[in-house]
Amino acid sequence: xxxIAEKLKxxxxxxxxxxxxxxxxxxIRSLDEDEADIQSTWEVELERRWQEMANGKAVGEPVENVFxxxxxxxx
Numbered sequence: 001x002x003x004i005a006e007k008l009k010x011x012x013x014x015x016x017x018x019x020x021x022x023x024x025x026x027x028i029r030s031l032d033e034d035e036a037d038i039q040s041t042w043e044v045e046l047e048r049r050w051q052e053m054a055n056g057k058a059v060g061e062p063v064e065n066v067f068x069x070x071x072x073x074x075x
Contacts, residue, residue, distance in 0.1 A: 052058035
């Protein structure tokens, strides 16, 4: 943890319970926003991959083959 983060943590722990709870809520919500961005990015990527498969640009491989290769590689 950086020096600034350590100092902030010390200061925050001195706050009354209600204020710490509100701050914790805001911090957790900020993490959720990052997750939402990640989720939307993955949805775009999944749609792109689906379209490649649907248009014949990408060819899938049976899951049995994939797992067999992984078992060989990582016994």
